[in-house]
Amino acid sequence: MPSVKFPVVKGKRVVFPKDHLCPWCRKRKLGKPPGMAILNAGALRPTAPECYTMADTDAAFMTLVWHSNDPANYDDTSIHIADLVNTGQFELYFCSTECLRAFLNYCVDELERRRRSYRHRQVRYQKGNPGRQFATAYPLSRSRK
């Protein structure tokens, strides 16, 4: 399993991976036949009715979130796959749908791992701060630092 650091795209970095090898299997070159699987995401800006262009002055993001509804077992957490991507759009390339699927499974696995870790940290935090909760893990706005 490859080592993946999240977010995989941020700021000026709008494509993943940096090189031309599949970021999951690290075996196949992405430009070789038969082709590649692409996760393309972002925003479009309306310019006229039924017309859109790249929202290149906006920042794109892609986040997986677990939102807890149980105050007794509060474990909100998130994973930023893409964050504050300058061009408003980004692309993740894989040599096959199998590698794309494995990457997405890895992302969901990481979200589950963070939930378990959050619960563990919360128990330790609440022992020192009775009655207090962690802040929400997925702010709806943030600043570039």
Ligand SMILES: [Zn+2]
């Ligand atoms: Zn691959």
